[in-house]
Amino acid sequence: MDKKLSLVGLILIVFTSVFGFGNIPTAFYLMGYSAIPWYILAALTFIIPYAFMMAEYGAAFRHEEGGIYTWMSRSVGPQFAFIGTFMWFSSYVIWMVSVSSKVWIPFSTFVFGSDKTQNWSLLGLSSTQTIGLLALLWMAVVTFFASKGIEKISKVTSVGGIAVACLNLVLLVTSLIILFLNKGTFQQPISSNSFFHSPNAAYYSMLAVLSFVVFAIFAYGGTEAVGGLVDQTENAKRNFPKGITISAIIISIGYSLGILLCGIFANWQRDLNASTTNLGNITYVLMYDLGYGLGKALGSDSSTSITVGTWFARITGLSMFLAYTGAFFTLIYSPLKTIIKGTPKELWPEKLSKTNDIGMPVNAMWVQFFIVGIIIVLTSFGGQGASAFFNKLTLMTNVSMTLPYIFLAYAFIRFKSNTDIHKPFEVYKTRGAAVFSTFIVILVVGFANLFTIIQPAIEGDPSSTIWMIAGPLLFSIIAILIYSRSKNKIDKYEGIG
Known part of the structure; x- marks a missing residue:
């Protein structure tokens, strides 16, 4: 008999799946200490109720293939399921657009000691256009090697993932050393106002503050992965709800502590207010400040402190570059294979679903490259500066990655109402509890995305607003067209009609 997960083992898996180091610098940059209440609120209103939903889905459909498509198809219907699954897939397309551009920031930081991408120029093009061309090159190279099954590259770059995880420890230990040496002085002063008002002028309005919620939700991404852990958990009916709740508390405390630690060595107005600082490079700017702050706390002169700061930034740059590379080599084919293999084969042209001798959907991967390439060109040649470009990509990614949560949450109500579906594990014992939790999740995710989308226009x-609307809208239309093209065959496949 396979050994099952203990309560502690479950908590560790959830923590490592969800907690992301990069969310801490982003939160401090946008909201300062006032990000903390929103991260706690997101844990209570999103990660806990949503994770329980995913657990019930996972337990009910544990013997079936197809993942989230099966969950939604059996609960609501094949068309809804396909649109929701296609939206999930499209979020990774937007992620690739963003990361293929952002990956050059850690590369630049590692090579030059700081983000120089805003000064790069090829063939007389602007920095943003240059990054766009480099992003195309990146996509082409990764698509080519991934289609050949170069597994060793992703194994080597997994070192980056371990290194990024270690950055959490570096932030904690170094910050506490600086705090001790500076006799308890915070560079960003703490007052009762600090937790309710952002030092960032762009986040003074209530609309902007509410739009930040999508960053908090994004910080808890990956929760759907816990759906398959119910059967693997020892005494699941007792331990699973307890494990998810404890994990959410630990993750929110971890984020809150990390944001507080940033204030030990960085002052927002002094260190983060430069026009060159943006959502693409904030992690490296703050890690430079951490190293510089350590040098100063140890009594070093400015030159030595700058050197220490530069090496902190370089090591972070290398870690993030390797982590991005490893993630890219997996995500360039994994979501694609999932949507093609997990949905009815009648939806796809035979050439698109065809795989090579190592199981890679090569034709589909190059179609994906073409789609990502078009979006890269349109966004990078849109006429904005580098900072605005990276900020726009981050917002597009956050919106596209969180919208599928609404589909899965809505389908959960129908799932609970369907008495034909056997539910061996239930957290929500009554329909009222399920409806209330679903309402909260949809409300939080829906309004967070709405505020994020309309804020730039106002x-x-x-x-930016147009791009955030255009992406999901375009992919929804494509999903409807693909489904409509093969509707009769799908209905027959699903046993409808």
Whole structure:
């Protein structure tokens, strides 16, 4: 008999699946200490109720293939399921657009000691256009090697993932050393106001503050992965709800502590207010400040402190570059294989679903490259500066990655109402509890995305709003067209009609 997960083992898996180091610098940059209440709120209103939903799905459909498509198809219907699954897949397309551009920031930081991408120029192009061309090159190279099954590359780059995880420890230990040497002085002063008002002028309005919630939700991404852990958990009916709740508390405390630690060595107005600082490079800027702060706390002169800061940034850059590379080599084919293999084969042209001798959907991967390439060109040649470009990509990614949560949450109500589905594990014992939790999740995710989408337009940047709307809308239309093309065959496949 296979050994099952203990309560502690479950907590560790959830923590490592969800907690992301990069969310801490982003939160401190956007909201300072006032990000903390929103991270706690997101844990209570999103990760806990949503994870329980995923657990019930996972237990009910544990013997069936197809993942989230099967969950939604059996609960609501094949068309809804396909649109929701296609939206999930499209979020990874937007992720690839973003990361293929952002990956050059850690590369630059490692090579030069700081982010120089805003000064790069090829063939007389602007820095943003240059990054766009490099992003295309990155996509082409990774698609080519991944289609050949170069597994060793992703294994080597997994070292980056371990290194990024270690950055949490570096932040904690170094910050506490600086705090001790500086006799308890915080560079970013703490007051009762600090937890309710952002030092960032862009987040003074209530609309902007509410739009930050999507960052908090994004910080808890990966929760759907816990759905398959119910059967692997010892005494699941008691331990699983307890494990998820404890994990959410630990993760929110971890984020809150990390944000507080940033204030030990960085002052927002002094260190983060530069026009060159953006959502793409904030992690490296803050890690430079951490190293610089350590040098100063140890009594070193400015030159030595700058050197220490630069090496902190370089090591972070290398770690993040390797982690991005490893993730890219997996995600360039994994979601694609999932949507093609996990949905009815009648939906796809035979050439698109065809795999090579190592199981890679090569034709589909190059179609994916073409789609990502078009979006890269359109966004990078849109006429904005590098900081605005990276900020836009981050917002697009956050919106696209969180929208599928609404589909899965809505389907959960129908799932609970369907008496034909055997439910061996239930956290929500009554329909009322399920409806209330679903309402909360949809409300939080829906309004967070709404505020994120409309805020740029209200503040004079309609371009960002259009792109955040255009992505999900375009992919929804594509999903409807693909489904409509093969509707009769799918209905027959699903046993409808």
